Amino acid sequence: xxxxxxxxxxxxxxxxxxxxxxxxxxxxxxxxxxxxxxxxxxxxxxxxxxxxxxxxxxxxxxxxxxxxxxxxxxxxxxxxxxxxxxxxxxxxxxxxxxxxxxxxxxxxxxxxxxxxxxxxxxxxxxxxxxxxxxxxxxxxxxxxxxxxxxxxxxxxxxxxxxxxxxxxxxxxxxxxxxxxxxxxxxxxxxxxxxxxxxxxxxxxxxxxxxxxxxxxxxxxxxxxxxxxxxxxxxxxxxxxxxxxxxxxxxxxxxxxxxxxxxxxxxxxxxxxxxxxxxxxxxxxxxxxx
Amino acid sequence: xxxxxxxxxxxxxxxxxxxxxxxxxxxxxxxxxxxxxxxxxxxxxxxxxxxxxxxxxxxxxxxxxxxxxxxxxxxxxxxxxxxxxxxxxxxxxxxxxxxxxxxxxxxxxxxxxxxxxxxxxxxxxxxxxxxxxxxxxxxxxxxxxxxxxxxxxxxxxxxxxxxxxxxxxxxxxxxxxxxxxxxxxxxxxxxxxxxxxxxxxxxxxxxxxxxxxxxxxxxxxxxxxxxxxxxxxxxxxxxxxxxxxxxxxxxxxxxxxxxxxxxxxxxxxxxxxxxxxxxxxxxxxxxxxxxxxxxxxxxxxxxxxxxxxxxxxxxxxx
Amino acid sequence: xxxxxxxxxxxxxxxxxxxxxxxxxxxxxxxxxxxxxxxxxxxxxxxxxxxxxxxxxxxxxxxxxxxxxxxxxxxxxxxxxxxxxxxxxxxxxxxxxxxxxxxxxxxxxxxxxxxxxxxxxxxxxxxxxxxxxxxxxxxxxxxxxxxxxxxxxxxxxxxxxxxxxxxxxxxxxxxxxxxxxxxxxxxxxxxxxxxxxxxxxxxxxxxxxxxxxxxxxxxxxxxxxxxxxxxxxxxxxxxxxxxxxxxxxxxxxxxxxxxxxxxxxxxxxxxxxxxxxxxxxxxxxxxxxxxxxxxxxxxxxxxxxxxxxxxxxxxxxxxxxxxxxxxxxxxxxxxxx
Numbered sequence: 001x002x003x004x005x006x007x008x009x010x011x012x013x014x015x016x017x018x019x020x021x022x023x024x025x026x027x028x029x030x031x032x033x034x035x036x037x038x039x040x041x042x043x044x045x046x047x048x049x050x051x052x053x054x055x056x057x058x059x060x061x062x063x064x065x066x067x068x069x070x071x072x073x074x075x076x077x078x079x080x081x082x083x084x085x086x087x088x089x090x091x092x093x094x095x096x097x098x099x100x101x102x103x104x105x106x107x108x109x110x111x112x113x114x115x116x117x118x119x120x121x122x123x124x125x126x127x128x129x130x131x132x133x134x135x136x137x138x139x140x141x142x143x144x145x146x147x148x149x150x151x152x153x154x155x156x157x158x159x160x161x162x163x164x165x166x167x168x169x170x171x172x173x174x175x176x177x178x179x180x181x182x183x184x185x186x187x188x189x190x191x192x193x194x195x196x197x198x199x200x201x202x203x204x205x206x207x208x209x210x211x212x213x214x215x216x217x218x219x220x221x222x223x224x225x226x227x228x229x230x231x232x233x234x235x236x237x238x239x240x241x242x243x244x245x246x247x248x249x250x251x252x253x254x255x256x257x258x259x260x261x262x263x264x265x266x267x268x269x270x271x272x273x274x275x276x277x278x279x280x281x282x283x284x285x286x287x288x289x
Numbered sequence: 290x291x292x293x294x295x296x297x298x299x300x301x302x303x304x305x306x307x308x309x310x311x312x313x314x315x316x317x318x319x320x321x322x323x324x325x326x327x328x329x330x331x332x333x334x335x336x337x338x339x340x341x342x343x344x345x346x347x348x349x350x351x352x353x354x355x356x357x358x359x360x361x362x363x364x365x366x367x368x369x370x371x372x373x374x375x376x377x378x379x380x381x382x383x384x385x386x387x388x389x390x391x392x393x394x395x396x397x398x399x400x401x402x403x404x405x406x407x408x409x410x411x412x413x414x415x416x417x418x419x420x421x422x423x424x425x426x427x428x429x430x431x432x433x434x435x436x437x438x439x440x441x442x443x444x445x446x447x448x449x450x451x452x453x454x455x456x457x458x459x460x461x462x463x464x465x466x467x468x469x470x471x472x473x474x475x476x477x478x479x480x481x482x483x484x485x486x487x488x489x490x491x492x493x494x495x496x497x498x499x500x501x502x503x504x505x506x507x508x509x510x511x512x513x514x515x516x517x518x519x520x521x522x523x524x525x526x527x528x529x530x531x532x533x534x535x536x537x538x539x540x541x542x543x544x545x546x547x548x549x550x551x552x553x554x555x556x557x558x559x560x561x562x563x564x565x566x567x568x569x570x571x572x573x574x575x576x577x578x579x580x581x582x583x584x585x586x587x588x589x590x591x592x593x594x595x596x597x598x599x600x601x602x603x604x605x606x607x
Numbered sequence: 608x609x610x611x612x613x614x615x616x617x618x619x620x621x622x623x624x625x626x627x628x629x630x631x632x633x634x635x636x637x638x639x640x641x642x643x644x645x646x647x648x649x650x651x652x653x654x655x656x657x658x659x660x661x662x663x664x665x666x667x668x669x670x671x672x673x674x675x676x677x678x679x680x681x682x683x684x685x686x687x688x689x690x691x692x693x694x695x696x697x698x699x700x701x702x703x704x705x706x707x708x709x710x711x712x713x714x715x716x717x718x719x720x721x722x723x724x725x726x727x728x729x730x731x732x733x734x735x736x737x738x739x740x741x742x743x744x745x746x747x748x749x750x751x752x753x754x755x756x757x758x759x760x761x762x763x764x765x766x767x768x769x770x771x772x773x774x775x776x777x778x779x780x781x782x783x784x785x786x787x788x789x790x791x792x793x794x795x796x797x798x799x800x801x802x803x804x805x806x807x808x809x810x811x812x813x814x815x816x817x818x819x820x821x822x823x824x825x826x827x828x829x830x831x832x833x834x835x836x837x838x839x840x841x842x843x844x845x846x847x848x849x850x851x852x853x854x855x856x857x858x859x860x861x862x863x864x865x866x867x868x869x870x871x872x873x874x875x876x877x878x879x880x881x882x883x884x885x886x887x888x889x890x891x892x893x894x895x896x897x898x899x900x901x902x903x904x905x906x907x908x909x910x911x912x913x914x915x916x917x918x919x920x921x922x923x924x925x926x927x928x929x930x931x932x933x934x935x936x937x938x939x940x941x942x943x944x
Contacts, residue, residue: 091830096728119323122832129830133823136846145841146831149326151318195827202831330834337722340715341735344810347803348742354753404649411650415643425650427930428657434857434926435660435919436864438892442899442915443660446667466660470653499642520744527746530866530892534899561748565867568752583749590744598737 036267040067042206042236043088048102050083050092050260057083058260061102065206070228070237072247072268075257076288081240084257085208087111088238089125090118106206123150126199130211132191134183134198139175142183142194146202165201168234169193170227189220196227200235207231209239213246225250244284248272256280352591355583362581372540372563376572383563383582385542390560392543392552393457393536394526397464402518405469409476414502426477429470440466441531449535457543457557460536464525471524475517479510512601523593527586529561538562560586661919668913671906679913685877685894687902692910694917699880700794700873700888701918705862707798707884708805713855715802716809721839723810724817736814743807751871754800755792759872762799763791767885783885790885797873797890801865805858812857816850816936817843850936856929864922866892891918 043065050058058080065071073081083092090111092098104111111121123146135142143162147153153161166172171193175186183194192212199207209228213221228237228250241247247254248268255265256279264271264280275281282288366382373381408425416422444463449455483506491501507514532538537556544550550557560582568579665672671679675692682693719739723732767783767790770776783790790796820843828838844851874887875897881888889897891914902908 089830091826094826094829117323119326119832119834122830127827127830129823129827131821131823133821133827135824135828135842137841147318149831149833149837150321152321153318157318198831326834326837330836333718333721333836333839334726337718337726340718341722344715344719344742344803344806345735345738348738348745351742351745351749351753354757355749358756404652407646407649408653411646415646416650422650425653427927428654430930431923431926432653432657432660434860434864434922434929436866436892436922438864438866438895439660439664439915439919439922442895442912443663445899446663446912466656469656473650473653498639500638502642524744527748529746529748530896533896537900561746564748564752568755579752583752586746587749590746591741594741594744 036064036066039069041065042067042106043238044103044105046103046105048084048087048100048104050080050087051099051101053097056260058087058100061260061262063255063262063265065236065238066253067236068232068234069252070232070239070250072251072254073238073240073257074242074244074247074254074283075263076283077242079257080260081257082210083260085210085238085240088206088208089122089127090116091122091127093118123202124204125206125208126202126204128192128195128199128207128209128212131215132188132195134186134191134194137183138180139183139186139194140179143197143201145198150202161201162197165197168200168231169197170223170230171197187220189216189223192216192220192224193227196224196231200231204235206236206238209237211240211242214242221246244272256283258283352587355580355587358577359580359582359584362577363584367578367581371542372558372567373575373578374540376575381578383560383578383585385540385558386538386560386563386582387585389457389536389539389543389558390526393460393532393557393559394464394522396458396461396552397468397525398518398522400461401465401468402472402521405472405521406476406514406518408469408473409480410502412473412477413480414498414506426474429474432470433474436530437463437467437528438530438533441533441535444531444535454549454554455535455537455556456554457536457552457559460532460557460559463531463535464528467528467531468521468525471521472518475521476514479513479517480506482513483510516597516601519593519597523590527561527590529565532559532562533565536562538566664912664916664919668909668916671909671913674906675910675913679910679917683878683880685889687898687904687907687910690906692907694891694914696877696880697889697891697894697914698917701863701890701892703794703881703884703888704797704801704869704873704890705859707795708801708862709855709859711799711802712806712809712858716806716813716854716858717844717851719806719810720813720817723814724843725835725839736811739807739810742803743811747804747865747867750800750804750868754796754868754872758800759791759796762793762796762885763789766790780883781885783883790883792872792874792887793883793885794873794881794888795884797869798884800868800872801862804865804868805861808861809854809858812854812933813847813851816847816854819850820846847936849932853929853932853936856925856932860922860925860929863925864892864918866896869893870896891915 041064045061045063045065048058048061049056061084063071073085075081086092087100088104088106088111090100092100100112102112106121106125109116126146135145137145140162143165144158147158147161163172163176166175171190174190175194178185184191186194192215196207196212213224216224225246228239231237232252239247239251251268253266254268254271256263256271256275256277258279264275264277266276271280272284275284367384368382368387369384370382371385372383408429412422412426412429416425440463444459444466448459448462487505487509488501491505492498496504536559539550539556539558541550541558543552543557546552547554549555564579564582564586567575567582570576570579671692679692679694680698681695682691683695684691684693685696719735723736727735770781776782783793824842824846825838828842833841869890870893873890873893875889875893876887877889877894877898895911895914895918899908899911902911
């Protein structure tokens with residue numbers, strides 16, 4: 001259940017029988033060459049259970065999300081990946097019958113306790129959804145939303161931060177003349193990058209991305225993947241994806257979920273080249289999906 | 290994306306295609322008060338609860354007042370005696386008024402329900418998106434918003450004025466006018482909910498259009514159609530304004546069809562106008578009778594609403 | 608019917624349709640056209656009825672229109688005894704009572720819709736929603752009766768004296784004229800009762816429109832750390848605002864044409880403009896209701912019908928605006944989805 005081989009620095013082994021040739025995993029992925037235990041932890045999950053009414057969806061999840069790294073969460077559909085990360089910012093609290101038990105430690109406190117200030121938690125943990133969802137307002141107001149809500153800013157400070165966020169989201173050139181047009185006038189890929197700009201403008205520590213590219217065309221997907229790589233120097237990113245190649249391209253660490261349990265967790269290079277669990281191997285090689 | 294490009298991006302090197310802005314550090318901005326935002330949220334939520342409770346309380350209050358003030362009047366005499374004509378006679382009831390309302394509403398329903406139903410069938414089955422149908426639909430919506438007193442004036446102008454006398458029939462025409470677009474739109478909405486597959490399979494059996502529509506589709510939508518018709522009837526039964534200068538009212542029983550007391554011949558006693566008259570009178574026992582009449586109406590209206598909802602729980606769907 | 612040559616003999620494997628069609632023949636072919644004609648006629652009857660109504664109103668008010676000209680819209684007093692047929696007092700009363708009703712009903716409706724969509728368990732929302740819909744079914748005359756026997760004394764004996772004792776009492780337009788009964792039968796009372804008559808309509812439409820806001824968009828709002836109210840007013844209300852405007856128009860339309868309750872409660876002061884919310888007044892609908900039966904003079908009847916025509920035109924305009932708004936809403940949310 002718990003990820004194995006988490007704290008062994010490994011080198012990629014050329015077990016060619018395991019990697020299907022189309023998966024690209026660079027030899028220089030960070031996860032491969034570093035000391036996992038020594039890295040600062042952003043989020044530490046212990047014994048997380050999750051329930052939809054009477055049905056249990058997550059069973060004793062245990063994972064450590066490291067600061068300034070991209071952690072990918074993969075697995076077949078319905079395995080609990082989205083459910084898991086939606087526990088981090090407690091967005092599941094919107095629904096009466098969804099409950100979580102266990103510990104999710106973030107900045108020293110358990111996110112699941114009732115003492116937590118949800119508004120502040122969500123300021124520090126941002127979320128990008130599968131379907132691009134700009135608010136019904138202008139591009140400018142969309143990006144300004146979090147800033148105006150949590151901070152008092154002068155108008156020039158606000159504009160600077162918005163421009164900065166849009167630049168960091170690699171969309172500034174495309175929208176700088178459209179700042180006062182409605183957010184949903186943009187194309188799908190642009191809308192998603194707008195949502196990313198909106199999320200990072202409010203200076204979160206963590207970005208949760210729930211299949212951000214599944215509703216987007218491939219060209220825009222490539223842009224967003226490049227974006228994730230630049231963003232990780234400033235933010236900790238948890239990326240849920242059903243696209244294994246994407247996880248291989250972009251992430252440092254990968255967790256493989258199956259039927260609500262974390263089957264294996266480790267550096268991406270290891271997961272994709274030399275997974276310890278048989279289930280992981282079967283999923284990676286496409287024996288089930 | 291090859292590994293060189295990726296490394297370049299990760300190092301943030303010059304020549305990396307994105308992110309020309311260096312990692313700018315801003316001074317941490319001043320935070321807005323979370324406590325104030327939460328307080329506002331709580332206050333508005335409080336208003337919501339108060340508002341909703343108030344709205345329901347008012348409804349309950351109205352029903353309660355009518356029940357309390359009218360229950361005392363509902364005895365056997367109420368349902369069997371005609372309206373009292375002078376204060377000295379302590380006897381009296383609203384029986385003739387109730388019968389009159391039933392007759393007037395019944396005739397209106399006879400006119401409006403078949404026509405409205407067929408009109409709805411036209412909109413749902415034949416018109417669909419044609420320009421005429423869209424126009425008719427819009428006109429129906431507009432007519433539904435016309436104040437009922439204007440409909441009364443209309444009926445006055447086309448029936449009462451030429452014939453030079455009030456009549457129950459004029460009232461029925463006014464009520465039918467109100468019911469017609471309601472019935473048509475309700476029918477259309479319900480028939481539109483019937484899935485197309487049902488239509489297609491009926492027609493594919495070789496049955497003619499009219500048999501498919503009346504036999505198959507209407508049978509499937511039966512619950513919704515009955516609900517719609519019942520609610521339309523009960524709604525016009527409570528109307529007063531259209532009857533004010535078409536039917537007026539009368540203290541006597543309706544006497545047949547023609548002649549000064551008949552349905553086509555002269556004013557007919559009806560519940561709503563009688564309530565209106567008696568509630569404005571200075572005599573407490575007459576006022577009590579008016580409350581009794583109001584209670585009868587509330588029981589009929591709310592009762593029918595609850596009944597159709599229970600019987601045809603999926604009344605809104607087919 | 609198919610024109611393919613089929614073996615008409617039923618004993619071979621010919622399709623059932625062919626076997627049935629052949630013997631029935633002519634009888635079948637009449638049923639459908641008749642049905643279609645009947646249905647179309649009934650559909651068109653709706654249009655005919657509407658234009659007929661408009662035409663009859665115009666025809667019957669023509670004597671007044673040609674005889675009185677624009678003085679109907681510029682004169683204040685309605686006093687047939689003095690041959691004065693001015694609708695301004697009635698128009699003012701209609702406008703003011705509707706305004707009071709909207710000011711009370713719209714915020715109340717929005718806040719109830721907020722509760723039904725965001726704050727309560729879905730089962731409770733259904734019960735409350737049904738209760739509010741039942742409020743819509745209560746006939747106008749009942750509102751009028753409860754109004755006059757219960758609300759009027761309350762306003763006269765409790766509310767107005769209280770109001771006058773506070774600083775609010777010295778605001779212009781509050782103090783009722785001394786010659787009147789003290790604010791019970793007044794524009795304000797009519798407005799208050801009207802508010803509860805239109806409340807169910809505005810609430811129902813607002814609730815339906817707010818439900819159409821996509822769940823993802825709301826989750827994105829909450830995910831940014833917004834409170835329930837912030838998501839509601841920065842996101843949901845903005846998303847739904849055309850629909851809400853449409854709902855308000857619908858409520859407006861109903862309030863303008865409401866007759867019986869207003870007739871009970873607004874008084875019958877036809878001859879002057881109100882100086883205070885708590886003065887009695889009149890509205891177009893109640894003016895017609897109260898004086899039509901006693902009207903004997905031909906010009907008076909015609910003038911009353913002209914008033915009806917004016918009210919008809921006002922409500923038609925509002926209905927059309929409301930329809931247009933709501934159609935825009937359906938189209939834009941359909942595109943957004």
